[in-house]
Amino acid sequence: GAGVSQSPRYKVAKRGQDVALRCDPISGHVSLFWYQQALGQGPEFLTYFQNEAQLDKSGLPSDRFFAERPEGSVSTLKIQRTQQEDSAVYLCASSLLGTSSTDTQYFGPGTRLTVL
Amino acid sequence: SQQGEEDPQALSIQEGENATMNCSYKTSINNLQWYRQNSGRGLVHLILIRSNEREKHSGRLRVTLDTSKKSSSLLITASRAADTASYFCATVKNNNAGNMLTFGGGTRLMVKP
Numbered sequence: 001g002a003g004v005s006q007s008p009r010y011k012v013a014k015r016g017q018d019v020a021l022r023c024d025p026i027s028g029h030v031s032l033f034w035y036q037q038a039l040g041q042g043p044e045f046l047t048y049f050q051n052e053a054q055l056d057k058s059g060l061p062s063d064r065f066f067a068e069r070p071e072g073s074v075s076t077l078k079i080q081r082t083q084q085e086d087s088a089v090y091l092c093a094s095s096l097l098g099t100s101s102t103d104t105q106y107f108g109p110g111t112r113l114t115v116l
Numbered sequence: 117s118q119q120g121e122e123d124p125q126a127l128s129i130q131e132g133e134n135a136t137m138n139c140s141y142k143t144s145i146n147n148l149q150w151y152r153q154n155s156g157r158g159l160v161h162l163i164l165i166r167s168n169e170r171e172k173h174s175g176r177l178r179v180t181l182d183t184s185k186k187s188s189s190l191l192i193t194a195s196r197a198a199d200t201a202s203y204f205c206a207t208v209k210n211n212n213a214g215n216m217l218t219f220g221g222g223t224r225l226m227v228k229p
Contacts, residue, residue: 004158033217041221041222042220042221042222043159043219045216045217048214050214056216098214100215101146101147101215102164103215104164105217107160110158
């Protein structure tokens with residue numbers, strides 16, 4: 001497809017379950033970002049990849065959050081032992097290079113995670 | 117934590133009217149961008165203004181930036197019902213190797229037909 005895709009679009013998990021959220025960036029895009037958006041709030045940065053290298057994970061809220069991009073394309077955000085406060089929309093974005101501050105980030109539709 | 121505040125948090129206008137949204141931020145920036153988010157969708161990039169620019173236009177959009185006040189405004193002229201969405205400003209900080217975006221809390225705009 002032409003845009004960033006994410007799956008699943010909706011995920012309901014019981015507290016304590018592990019979840020994995022997938023992001024397919026635009027083909028050829030070097031940079032990939034994950035953001036977390038709580039209800040009624042703006043997105044907040046979680047982590048950033050340049051190709052397969054995770055260059056910044058300063059926004060991950062706890063060590064239960066883990067992200068990878070092993071081949072420099074598809075990325076997975078994994079949340080272990082989910083808690084209710086993890087309920088949010090998880091947005092993925094990619095940009096062509098990411099080395100310029102003016103590179104446009106293209107966002108996927110997000111995965112809405114609800115932890116019961 | 118979020119970079120700054122946007123006001124108003126919600127805005128309701130009639131079709132054809134202009135809508136103005138304001139954004140404030142805290143740190144020095146490289147550029148400021150505005151995004152639109154329709155309900156249940158991802159964000160769409162609208163316009164970018166560099167820190168050395170004061171005003172920029174794109175179609176019905178006009179963005180201003182005042183770095184001395186650390187604030188920006190987005191004006192949508194001749195609004196349409198299809199403009200109903202949430203609007204977010206986002207900044208890229210200086211010397212930020214990752215160029216990650218720091219978003220404000222957003223303005224929820226409703227344009228009534």
